[in-house]
Amino acid sequence: MQASMSSSSPSPEKKSLSDIFNKFADDAVERFPHLKGQLLVVNMDEKKIYAKEIDTQKTGLTKQTAVDYISNHPLTKAMEQDKGMSSAATRDDKHNLKLVFMNESVSPAERDNVSKETEQHLLYVMDHELAHTAIKDGFSKDVKSAYDYNILLGESVADAYAQIRHYQRFGVDDYAHNKYVSPAGRAENFVLGGDSVHFTSFVLDAINKQKDKIDFDKLTPQQTAELARRFALEYMPPKRVVQDLAYTFAPIRNAFRKGMDVGFKALVDKTLDPNADYYTFKFGSLWLSGMLETGKHPDGRPINLPKQYLDDVSTKLKAREAKFEKDGLLFDMPTVGKPKPPSAGNNVVKFNGFGKAA
Numbered sequence: 001m002q003a004s005m006s007s008s009s010p011s012p013e014k015k016s017l018s019d020i021f022n023k024f025a026d027d028a029v030e031r032f033p034h035l036k037g038q039l040l041v042v043n044m045d046e047k048k049i050y051a052k053e054i055d056t057q058k059t060g061l062t063k064q065t066a067v068d069y070i071s072n073h074p075l076t077k078a079m080e081q082d083k084g085m086s087s088a089a090t091r092d093d094k095h096n097l098k099l100v101f102m103n104e105s106v107s108p109a110e111r112d113n114v115s116k117e118t119e120q121h122l123l124y125v126m127d128h129e130l131a132h133t134a135i136k137d138g139f140s141k142d143v144k145s146a147y148d149y150n151i152l153l154g155e156s157v158a159d160a161y162a163q164i165r166h167y168q169r170f171g172v173d174d175y176a177h178n179k180y181v182s183p184a185g186r187a188e189n190f191v192l193g194g195d196s197v198h199f200t201s202f203v204l205d206a207i208n209k210q211k212d213k214i215d216f217d218k219l220t221p222q223q224t225a226e227l228a229r230r231f232a233l234e235y236m237p238p239k240r241v242v243q244d245l246a247y248t249f250a251p252i253r254n255a256f257r258k259g260m261d262v263g264f265k266a267l268v269d270k271t272l273d274p275n276a277d278y279y280t281f282k283f284g285s286l287w288l289s290g291m292l293e294t295g296k297h298p299d300g301r302p303i304n305l306p307k308q309y310l311d312d313v314s315t316k317l318k319a320r321e322a323k324f325e326k327d328g329l330l331f332d333m334p335t336v337g338k339p340k341p342p343s344a345g346n347n348v349v350k351f352n353g354f355g356k357a358a
């Protein structure tokens, strides 16, 4: 491990991995002043620690001892052993430290000139982890196991923040389907990976649907954090919905085990079933529309089903989605055509005569 304290060197368009991490660590303490001197961003891929500065009084660490501290940290060891562990955030209250660990590997050929796609991916993941350390409710409380529903609030805050920052950094028209942080990605991982604690699809979908109303350039760092928390609390599904979706979509997981096409068709049938309930459709449509958009199965291979079938699915899904959007919670419920405007005049009781009451 080596520690990198940033010194601002203006870089042209070409960005190295260090440029990206240094800027992220600098911006993070600017956006969240309470992290100043106490935030370490560790990139396992390069064995480097990035920090704007280290507050020795508060943390008891210097640039040199921070290297030893991180080298011996349990998360360093865990990530060395498990390359599939992509990232993590934690805090050390004894040292007043907030830690962001990144374990995503970037091809050595890209390190001096990182592609836009790689940069966007790294920022998605880092913003997610930063939100855990920096935003109210980012760290979940009362967690009793790795599957505890209480974890979902912190993950929802973190994903909401990463999505909002993506639009803020790159604009609302930019492609915003990160492989982890996206409605379809989180839905797929919930059913196929059994990961209910990162099931943030409804929260992310709500942000995507309201993104054109938000003036991302005008959001202050505090408002950005506050908005992420609002979206999380408002759109995170209740515990019962999470349980029920796990049960409802278990047959879909089994179908995908038999083959990608089998799974895809089962998902189509489940989602477009006229008797599908509100949450089943809401969940299935997010997953299915993501797959139709990318044209890829969960294993990354292209969906090779007849074009006519896929077009038909697409048309039906779009029609039902439009109805779902329009009716919201009243989806598939009888509603009156057009609400009557309240009648004015006839029923209004006038109290003008009080003055003359005897």
Ligand SMILES: [Zn+2]
Binding pocket: 128, 129, 132, 154, 155, 158
């Ligand atoms: Zn997380």
